[in-house]
Amino acid sequence: MALVNAQTFLLLAVFSCMFAIGLANYDFNWGPRTWNKTNCPYTHPPNATQTSNRFIVGGSENWHYGFNYMDWARKTAPFFVNDTLxxxxxxxxxNGTGFPHSVYLLPNYRSFNKCDFRRAKRIADPTQGAEEGFEFVLKKMQTYYFACGEHQGIHCKTGNMKFAVMPLKHWRF
Structure with missing residues (x-):
């Protein structure tokens, strides 16, 4: 009797799983009277008239050793395509004193996480951050990994001089 109950339970469990998977993958066409898919906010085209923003990296702290830029990016987000950093x-x-900084664009998360600058692209040298600063426009909807590569990556590794942003597209609602 126990074997029959176990087989029945197993058969019922398999049937229930197959039924749930089938429903999840079925393309329901509800028609115009119930769900209007054109009103879904995710189907709207991008808003071309939306203005872009300009962010000073680090806010009033600027770009320096010892500031937590990952925290700054998290608190400042969201960033959008065409925003400027x-x-x-x-x-x-x-006289050669002081601590020079630079800005590198790292190719992927692994390089970012390990502060590996072997395949990174230097986008600003130590002299470009003076006065008005160096501007970088977020042109694509992709993840950008930024870091300071000075002193063989020490500023990145121990000084928290790195952060990542993923700009979003502007949408009209």
């Missing part, structure tokens, strides 16, 4: 930092002193 402004990296402001002090240029190196004429």
């Amino acid at each position: 402004v990296f402001k930092y002090d240029p190196p002193n004429a």
